[in-house]
Amino acid sequence: MRADIIAAVNQGIIAIVQLRHRADFMRRRCGWLRLSPLALLASLSGCSGHQLRLLHPDGPIAATSLRLSVIDVLIMLCIILPTGIFVAISLWRFRAARKARYDPGFTHSVRLEVLMWGVPFAAVATLAYFSWRGVFLVNPYAPTALGQRKSLLAMPDRPGKANPLVIDVVATDWQWLFIYPDQHIAILNALRLPAGRNIEFRLTATDVVNDFYIPQLIGMIDVMPGMRTKDMMRADRPGVWQGFSADISGAGFSWMQFPTRVMTQAGFAAWVAKTQAVPTHLDYARFRSMARPTIDLGNVTQVFSAVQPHLFSRIVHAAMNGVTYTTPMFLTEHMRRDLARRVPYLSGYPHS
C-alpha cells in the first residue's frame, strides 16, 4: 500500500519535471508556443528557459532541491488555490449591490473550525515529512542525494561520500581562492571541477562572512572566518556555470564571482598536470599579501603550484588568533571623500 502511494507520488513528480523539459523543448521547436503565458515569461527572461537557473539543475544536489520545491508548491497550492478562489467568489457573490443571501448570524461553526485547523495541520505534517527527508538528502556534511537514488521517497540512507575530490575554499576581501590540497595546486577567482565525481568543499574566510553559491550545482553555505564549514556536490556534465558570493561582505562583494568550469575527468586531470607545472608557488606569506582588500573588477584569475601543505588550517588558525585584514577607510563608507583615490579603486586595490 505504502509503496504504491510512494510510487504514484514519484511518478507524478517525474512527470512534472519531464513536462517542464518537454515544454522547453517544444518552445525551442514551435514558435506559437511562445504565446503561452509560461513561455512568454521565460522568453521575457532572456529568450532561453535556462536563465531560470534554479529550474535547471545540473547536479543531484540542486535537482533534489528543485524536486522538493515542486512538491512543496503543489501541496501548498492544494490549500491556497481553493482559498483564493473561495475569497474571489465570495467577493463577487456577496457584494451589497447583488442582494445575495445575507446572514449576519453566520459567525461560528464548530465543524468548519475543526476543518480549518485540521487541513493546514495535515499539510504541515506532510511537508514536515519531506523536510525531514530533504534535510538529509542535501545535508552539507554528508548528502545522501549523492548516493544511489532509486526514487525520491525510498531514498538512500548512506551518504554518497565515495572517493570525493577535496577542495579548500577561502574567501578573502573580496576574492575566492580554491586550493586542491591533494594536488598541491590552487586557483584564484575561478573553479575547475571534474564531472561525475563527488566534490567535498571545506570552506573558511579570512575576514568577514560570505556565502558560497553555484545556483545550478550547489545551494548556499556560509563561509566564516575562524571556522570551517563543509559542503558536497557532484556535477552531471561538463560546462561552465557562474558561482558567486551571496552574502554582503563589503565594497567588493558584487564582483565576487567565480566562473565554474566543469570538465571531463580526463580534461581535469590534464589541467591538474598543467597547473602543477606553473612556476608561481603559493605559501602563507604570499597568501597574506594576496588577501588584502581587493576589488576584483576584471575577474583576474591566477593559478599556483606547490601550494604549501596545510595552508587551509593555517588560515583558519590565523583568523582564530586574531589576524585581520583591516579595510582602509577609502574602501568603506568614506569613499566619497577620497575621490582622489578613485584610480586605485577602479582598477582594484593595488598589490604593492
Added chain:
Amino acid sequence: MLVHLQGAWTPWLGRLTLSQIPYNSPIVLGAFVFALLMAVPIVALFTYYRRWGYLIREWITTLDHKKIGVMYIIIGLVMLLRGFIDGVMIRTQQLLADGPRSAAHLQAVHGYLPPFHFDQIYSSHGTIMIIFAVTVVLTGFQNIIVPLQIGARDMAFPYLNAVSLWLTAAGAALVMISLFVGDFSHAGWVGIIPLTELPYSPGVGVDYWDWALQLSSLGTTLGALNLITTIVMMRAPGMRWFRMPFFTWATLSTQTIGLTAFPVLGVALALLSCDRYLGTHFYTAGLGGNLMLYTDLFWIWGHPEVYFIILPAWGIMSEVIPTFSEKALFGYTVMVAATLSIAGLSWAVWLHHFFTMGAGPGVNLVFSVSTMLVGIPTGVKVFNWSLTLYRGRLRFETPMLWAIGALFLLLVGGLTGMMLAIPAINYTVHNSVFVVAHFHTMFLVSVFGIFAGLMYWFPKVFGFRLDEHSGRRFFTFFSLGTVFVFAAMYILGLMGMTRRLDYLYDPHWQPLLIIQEFGIFLYCVSVFYFCKMIYVSIRDRAKEAHGQDVWQTSRTLEWMTQTPVPFYNFAVIPVVHGRDAWAMRRDSGLTATSPDQYEDIHLPNNTIVPALLGGLAFGFGFGMVWRIWWLAGFSLLGIIGLVILRSFADDKGFTLKAAMVRRMERNHEDTGIMTDHISPPVAELMLFQ
C-alpha cells in the same frame, strides 16, 4: 582610546570634521535641497500664522494618547517616504548596473552609485522601513485605538507614553541626520557580523545604525510595557477578556512580543558597541569571540519583530473586514487562539534565517518544522476572514479594498514562506532576491493593513473622511506597482539573482529589471495620488465632515465617542455588555450617549519633559556616534537629572469639572463640533505663574 581608529579625533569635536559633510556628492546635495523644500514652507507657515506656541502647548508637550499616536503616524509616514525614495534609488541602480557593459555615471563603475553609497542606501532602506516606518505607524495606531476600544481615558502611563514617542523620534532623527553628516551603515539592516566590526567598518556608519536602533528599541520596549498594562488594567466595566475587540487582542499579542524581544536587541547591540568602543571580543572572529552569537541574538529578536509588524496589521484587517461585511468576525475565539499561538511560536523559529550557517540536519529540521507550524494559525486566520466575507453584505470602500489586497498578498507570502521553511529548498534561495520578494510580500501585507487602518480611522480622529476618488486611484496604482515589482523579483530569484548587489553580472536580467522599474513608476504615481488624497480631503473637509460613526456598520467602542474624539475620550466611561459593544448598542437602538449625570474628569497635565528627554537622547546618540565624549556625557547626565527632577514634581494634574464636560458634550451634540478648545495646561509653564 581603547580601540584603534582610522582618521582623526579631537576632544571637542570627536571624529567630526568639515569634510564629513558630503557637500560634494550631487546625490546627497539633491536630498538636502529636497529636505529644505519640504521643511522651509512648513516652518514659514508656522511662523507666519504664529502657531509655534500652539504646536508646543498642544502637541510637543501633550500626553494625550491620540495626539501621541498621530505624531507616531506622521513620523512613520515621513520615514516611509524616505524609505521609498531609497527603494527607488536601489531599483534604479540595479537597472543601470546590469551587465559588464553597463554604463557608468557620477563616481560609479556601473550605474550611478558606487558600492559604498549603494550599500548605505539599502541598509538605510531596510532599517527605516522596518524599524522607523512600519513599526512606528503601527505603534501609532495601537496608541490611538486601543484605549478607545477598551473604554479608557488614556494609557496606563501617559507620561511614559510620551517618553517612548520622543525616544523613537530621537532614533529617527539620528538616521535622518546621517544623510547629511557622515555616513550610514553599509552592513544591511541586520548588521551582518563581523562586517560591522571596527576593522571592516571603520567609519561612523555602523554607529549611527547602532544608536538609532538602540534608542528606538528602548522606546518600543517602554511602549510595550505601557500598552500591556493598559489592556490588562484599564478596561471599562464589563469588558471581559473575551469581549475585547480583536484589534486589542492583536495589540496584546504584539506587545507581549515587543516586551520580551526588544531587550534582546538591546543586549545584542550593546555587546556590539562594546566591541566597537571598548575593544572587547564578543563577536570578533578571533581571540575567543563568536560571531554566530550575534546572528543568533539578532534573529531571536528579528523573527519576533516580523510578527510585531504583521500582527497589528492582521488586527486592522480583522476590524475592517467585519465592518464592511456587516457581519461579526467569523470564529472570534479561534482567531484569538490563532493570534496568541503565532505570538508564542514566533519565539521558536529564529534559526530559519540562517539554515545555511552549517548547523547539522537535526537542528535545521527542528526549526524547519517549528517554522511551518506558524503556517497553521496563519491559515486559520485566512479561513476566518474568508468566512467573514461569506454571506455578508460587502461594501468596497477604500479601507475594505486595502484589507482585501492584504488578504491576497498573504496567500502569496504564505506560499513562499512555506518554501523557505524547508532547508533543502532554503539552501538554494536564501540570500537571493526570492527571499527579498517573500518578505516584501509579507511586509506589504502590513503596509496594506496600515493604509486600510488609515482610511478607516482617519475620520474618527480628524472628523472628516479621506477623499474616496483619489483614494481608489492610490490603491489601484499601489497594487499594480506591487504586482510588477515583486512578481518580477520572484522570477529573478529563480534566475539566481542574489541580494544587495551593486553590480549585476548577468545582462539577461535586464527585461525583468525594466518591468520592476515600471512597477516603481506606478508606485510613484500612487504617491502622487496619496498626496492628492490628503490635499483634497483637507480642502473639502467641511463637506466630508462626519459624526460619531462614519461607516454606519462599525462594531467596536471607539465609534461610540464623539468625533473628533475629545481629549478625555468618553464623557462617561461606558459599561460593556457583550462583544462588539457598539454594534450591540446600535442594534438595540441605544446609541444616544448623553447620560443624565456627568462627573469630574481627572487627567495629567501636559509636560515638556518627554520632549527634552528625547532631545537629550539625540544628543547622547550623536555624541556617541562621533565619539564626542563631553556631549554624550552631559546628555546622559541631563537625562538622569531630568528623570529624577521630574519624579519630585508635585503635579496634581488637571480636573475638568462635570459642568464643563456637560457643556462641551451638549454643545457638541447641538453643533456637531467641539467648540471649547480646552486641553490640559503645560505643567512647567504653571511653575512661572
